[in-house]
Amino acid sequence: MATLPEEIKAAMQGVIPSHVVTCARDGTPNATAISQVYYVDPEHVALSHQFFNKTVRNVRENPRALVWVMSPQTFDTWDLEVEFDHAETSGPIFDVLDMQIEAIASIVGLKGIFKLRSADIYRVISATKNVSERIPLRDIVEPRGGR
Amino acid sequence: MKAHGSIIPDRVVEVLRGPAVMVVGTRDAGLRPAHVCAVGAVVDDDRRTVTFFVPESRSARLLSDLQNNGRVAFSFGLASHEAYQLKGTYLSSRPTTGEDVALQDAYRTKLFAAARKAYPEDIARPYALGVAYQPGVAVTFRVEEIFLQTPGPDAGTKIA
Amino acid sequence: MDAEGHKAVTDERPDAQPLRTQIVQNQQTIDRLNRDLARVSNEVRVIQQISREITSTLDLDEVLTIVLQAMERVLGFEHSMILLKERAADRLRLAASRGYEPSGVGVEVAFGEGVIGVVARRRKMIRVGNIGASVAYLRGIRARLEAAGQLPSGGDATTLPGLPAAQSQLALPLLVKDRLVGVLVVESPRPSAFDELDEVLLGIVGNQAATAIDNARTYQMLESLSRLKRFFSPQLAEAIVTGGADDPLKTHRREVTVVFLDLHGFTAFAETAAPEDVMGVLREYHEQMGKLILAHEGTLERFTGDGMMIFFNDPVPVDDAAERAVRMAVAMRDRVTALSSQWRKRGYELGVGIGIAQGYATIGAIGFEGRWDYGAIGTVTNLAARLCSEARAGQILLSARVASGVEALVETDEVGALALKGFARAVPAFRLVRLKPAT
Numbered sequence: 001m002a003t004l005p006e007e008i009k010a011a012m013q014g015v016i017p018s019h020v021v022t023c024a025r026d027g028t029p030n031a032t033a034i035s036q037v038y039y040v041d042p043e044h045v046a047l048s049h050q051f052f053n054k055t056v057r058n059v060r061e062n063p064r065a066l067v068w069v070m071s072p073q074t075f076d077t078w079d080l081e082v083e084f085d086h087a088e089t090s091g092p093i094f095d096v097l098d099m100q101i102e103a104i105a106s107i108v109g110l111k112g113i114f115k116l117r118s119a120d121i122y123r124v125i126s127a128t129k130n131v132s133e134r135i136p137l138r139d140i141v142e143p144r145g146g147r
Numbered sequence: 148m149k150a151h152g153s154i155i156p157d158r159v160v161e162v163l164r165g166p167a168v169m170v171v172g173t174r175d176a177g178l179r180p181a182h183v184c185a186v187g188a189v190v191d192d193d194r195r196t197v198t199f200f201v202p203e204s205r206s207a208r209l210l211s212d213l214q215n216n217g218r219v220a221f222s223f224g225l226a227s228h229e230a231y232q233l234k235g236t237y238l239s240s241r242p243t244t245g246e247d248v249a250l251q252d253a254y255r256t257k258l259f260a261a262a263r264k265a266y267p268e269d270i271a272r273p274y275a276l277g278v279a280y281q282p283g284v285a286v287t288f289r290v291e292e293i294f295l296q297t298p299g300p301d302a303g304t305k306i307a
Numbered sequence: 308m309d310a311e312g313h314k315a316v317t318d319e320r321p322d323a324q325p326l327r328t329q330i331v332q333n334q335q336t337i338d339r340l341n342r343d344l345a346r347v348s349n350e351v352r353v354i355q356q357i358s359r360e361i362t363s364t365l366d367l368d369e370v371l372t373i374v375l376q377a378m379e380r381v382l383g384f385e386h387s388m389i390l391l392k393e394r395a396a397d398r399l400r401l402a403a404s405r406g407y408e409p410s411g412v413g414v415e416v417a418f419g420e421g422v423i424g425v426v427a428r429r430r431k432m433i434r435v436g437n438i439g440a441s442v443a444y445l446r447g448i449r450a451r452l453e454a455a456g457q458l459p460s461g462g463d464a465t466t467l468p469g470l471p472a473a474q475s476q477l478a479l480p481l482l483v484k485d486r487l488v489g490v491l492v493v494e495s496p497r498p499s500a501f502d503e504l505d506e507v508l509l510g511i512v513g514n515q516a517a518t519a520i521d522n523a524r525t526y527q528m529l530e531s532l533s534r535l536k537r538f539f540s541p542q543l544a545e546a547i548v549t550g551g552a553d554d555p556l557k558t559h560r561r562e563v564t565v566v567f568l569d570l571h572g573f574t575a576f577a578e579t580a581a582p583e584d585v586m587g588v589l590r591e592y593h594e595q596m597g598k599l600i601l602a603h604e605g606t607l608e609r610f611t612g613d614g615m616m617i618f619f620n621d622p623v624p625v626d627d628a629a630e631r632a633v634r635m636a637v638a639m640r641d642r643v644t645a646l647s648s649q650w651r652k653r654g655y656e657l658g659v660g661i662g663i664a665q666g667y668a669t670i671g672a673i674g675f676e677g678r679w680d681y682g683a684i685g686t687v688t689n690l691a692a693r694l695c696s697e698a699r700a701g702q703i704l705l706s707a708r709v710a711s712g713v714e715a716l717v718e719t720d721e722v723g724a725l726a727l728k729g730f731a732r733a734v735p736a737f738r739l740v741r742l743k744p745a746t
Contacts, residue, residue: 100433
């Protein structure tokens with residue numbers, strides 16, 4: 001098991017959407033963007049879902065997943081190899097996620113309708129910071145032309 | 148002989164041309180998933196295959212997986228959350244050409260314009276334009292299944 | 308050279324290299340912790356200063372101002388607000404804010420509405436850093452649910468206080484023991500503006516603030532309570548102060564049952580008896596009558612020497628105003644009868660006369676700046692007073708209205724129509740004989 005570095009917390013605030021790739025038992029991969037990955041502790045992350053989707057189905061047959069996050073402060077990205085551990089439908093982690101969803105749902109008039117189904121807890125197997133893939137800020141130019 | 152693969156609907160082609168965030172998923176022999184972001188993509192003239200572009204520095208694992216089992220998932224979505232997922236089989240890869248780069252630049256421009264609406268300038272710029280996308284690899288795959296991925300009551304519906 | 312660029316030290320020990328790396332890493336961790344600690348120490352110092360300031364005052368406005376100033380000074384938050392829980396409802400009201408134009412003071416938020424309302428309902432802190440994205444995501448889902456016919460169409464929830472484009476919010480419940488006093492909120496237009504340390508520090512200030520606000524409010528309430536207790540029973544005074552009854556001092560009209568009583572023979576007695584004896588009798592009389600007023604939950608509007616006016620159905624409405632009035636009057640008569648036999652032994656002839664009437668009165672604050680009193684004015688009060696004058700010692704006279712209202716409760720005698728001062732026509736009156744035995 002690996003430990004998540006402190007600096008990754010900024011990438012887990014849901015500012016920039018994260019990505020998750022899973023794989024069904026029949027070998028078909030599934031790729032999706034999600035709004036937020038939650039930092040639970042240095043060795044665990046949580047994913048929330050409101051509808052029972054393919055990602056959820058896949059990890060229950062094949063627990064390995066790849067979670068990709070980007071920091072809105074440094075724009076570093078991480079590949080996290082994680083493994084589905086268990087789902088929680090109550091408890092402190094569920095409560096924190098549930099509360100956030102309840103708050104936003106009430107703002108858009110979905111109070112009571114849009115609810116957290118479960119908080120899926122994953123163990124972190126490895127955390128790799130992706131290096132040498134960014135253009136330094138001062139060197140960024142907007143493309144000319146473009147169709 | 149029955150033609151392989153799905154015909155890609157007009158709307159999907161349109162969204163792929165738009166400023167969509169692109170996610171590529173593969174897996175290795177042990178069913179362990181891998182991820183890479185694509186920087187631009189295009190539906191090929193036959194409307195059955197798609198070519199996406201990834202930075203060469205991020206392509207090693209991708210190509211290894213594709214050569215191992217050929218399975219690929221390609222998800223893309225707009226800021227409005229309209230999103231689709233294509234699943235299919237790897238066909239070929241090659242280095243990006245000047246023409247590809249022009250396509251990628253058009254894509255990056257659109258992505259930047261969209262990002263500016265959602266984020267303050269100091270996030271939009273590095274987010275949309277900060278990926279080192281050259282040198283790049285163009286990967287082509289045959290589309291076999293198309294799913295609606297827009298979050299909501301119909302998410303996961305197969306549309307082709 | 309190792310990864311840190313340090314020249315490797317030759318050493319026989321095989322674990323020297325990893326050990327060096329570990330030492331360097333540890334040092335980096337220590338440096339970071341020291342930086343965090345310096346930040347914390349500085350902030351803890353300021354928080355201690357703030358808590359001294361907060362607890363030094365019982366003025367609610369001062370407390371709120373100090374807390375919000377602290378939000379800016381200590382934590383650097385430009386936008387902060389405090390909402391206080393309404394006394395008898397699951398609602399918050401924005402009491403003070405800093406960094407908002409307009410201030411938003413007075414805006415109400417129901418429990419469960421928005422981030423603030425959810426924090427109040429669940430009594431837990433919340434930190435969000437991506438409000439714009441989350442709202443956009445859920446709005447999209449809402450639209451699709453509506454399009455799929457799975458949802459009645461409607462807009463967003465009612466407008467909530469705060470920055471229109473807040474991206475980050477940190478909101479915590481202000482709790483004193485198990486009671487929710489209010490909610491403290493800081494906001495930022497930047498995404499993920501707050502971190503865990505901000506949560507901790509806000510929590511510390513929040514605890515101080517909760518106690519100070521609660522104390523200030525309690526003090527406010529006690530001040531009101533002591534003022535109101537001059538007019539009302541403690542239960543009533545408390546009900547008014549905690550928001551269970553309307554503000555009685557605001558002028559209003561209501562139908563009330565008025566009881567007027569005075570001690571017949573008192574004037575003659577006061578002229579001849581020794582002052583200590585007069586005060587002694589009055590004290591006894593007031594004490595006994597007072598107990599009965601409290602027991603029947605009447606409102607004592609005034610007492611002047613031996614005369615008292617009590618009414619029912621204001622400030623707290625009751626279903627059985629006339630019955631209560633009558634029961635109290637009977638109890639008062641009985642008590643005074645017992646007292647007067649004692650007084651007779653000392654040579655004083657004293658008895659109570661009671662008049663009861665019912666009708667609309669104008670009720671509210673009577674007087675002038677610095678000398679407000681709670682009072683009732685109307686024909687009904689005059690009638691009750693006149694009936695009281697007409698009543699002989701030991702008599703209870705009822706107006707026709709009251710008599711018919713309590714027919715089931717008491718036996719009455721017709722006294723006939725009385726010519727009363729201030730009344731153009733003769734007024735029918737009834738003498739209360741006794742309570743009907745319970746069946």
